[in-house]
Amino acid sequence: MLTRLGKHLTDEHPTHPQALLGAVADDVPLARALEDFLTASKLALPPDRDERRAAARRQSRIDAVPAPLRPAVTGFAEHLVAGRDRARRAGTRPRGHTTLEARLTAVRDFAQFLTARRCKTDWATADVGDIEAFLHAHPGRRASYLTGLRQFCRYALRRRLLLIDPTAGVQAPQTMAFRGPTLPVDRQRELFRRWSTDPEVHPHEAFVGLAALLHGATTQELQHLTDDDIDHEQHRIRLGRRPQPTPLDPWTWTALQRCLQHRKNLGSNNAHVLITMQTKATRAAASDSYVKQTLREVGIQPRILRSTRLVDLVGTVDAKLVAAAYGMTNEAVIAYLSDHVDFARLPNP
Known part of the structure; x- marks a missing residue:
């Protein structure tokens, strides 16, 4: 990398840090390492890759x-x-x-x-x-x-490209009820045993699975989880925009410690809990697709585990309490309650 950087600095390329990032953009490994160094040293602004x-x-x-x-x-x-x-x-x-x-x-x-x-x-x-x-x-x-x-x-x-609006009288009626897939109890138990007892499971799979299944964590919340968000004394973590830290059960906490040990074994100084071979030498978070692919061995996406948890909580706990705990709006939580009738609360015939 130093050799390739030296060629860019001597072959009449711009040497200003910000311009240099643009010049080496095609060399992805070099660009990633150089961006991490220059931005951490406050010599350049990170390019807007998004x-x-x-x-x-x-x-x-x-x-x-x-x-x-x-x-x-x-x-x-x-x-x-x-x-x-x-x-x-x-x-x-x-x-x-x-x-x-x-x-x-x-x-x-x-x-x-x-x-x-x-x-x-x-x-x-x-x-x-x-x-x-x-x-x-x-x-x-x-x-x-x-x-x-x-x-x-x-x-x-x-722009006068159309003479009339052909969509004016067209409707698309739909309900606000949640219609996504959820997991049956037997499948939840099977996954929980796999992630809490099998030492051969990758630490990232176990932590992402348990955090989504037991705590309703989103992919983005786990993607940006760093050391600063972990309370080692109280066994709590701060997830995204949730108003309060989330207490972890012993199994999820153990999976989190395995992730931290995995990062230590890789010799990384990246503060994020979930790191990859591409991000271990930088300060960047793992990609969204990587977090989703951590559960590819069991063929499930994290959002399905989160939805399963929310459906269960909203059906048994006050929906407003769930909204307050998860930092969600009342309308977003009510969608998981729609079309659900608790027959025990109906008046007797």
């Missing part, structure tokens, strides 16, 4: 739109990004990258549907029948697609 990755994802969706319909989608993407920038400058809540990508996904799929199934290559020819046929072909994503198409049609009307 923005670049999000821009690449948006562009891939635009490129998948048929050529005759692509200019309008390009303008719509620029409109979404401009709105996000305005919201950020105004101090309001800007839409996340995932939301923007979902809107572009809806328009991309509809554009492909128009050309392939309806033989239309002009946005002005789109009508209500096209919208209904497209949503009928994707019943599971009807609400999400309709939201994106409505926003695009409003944009297209202002």
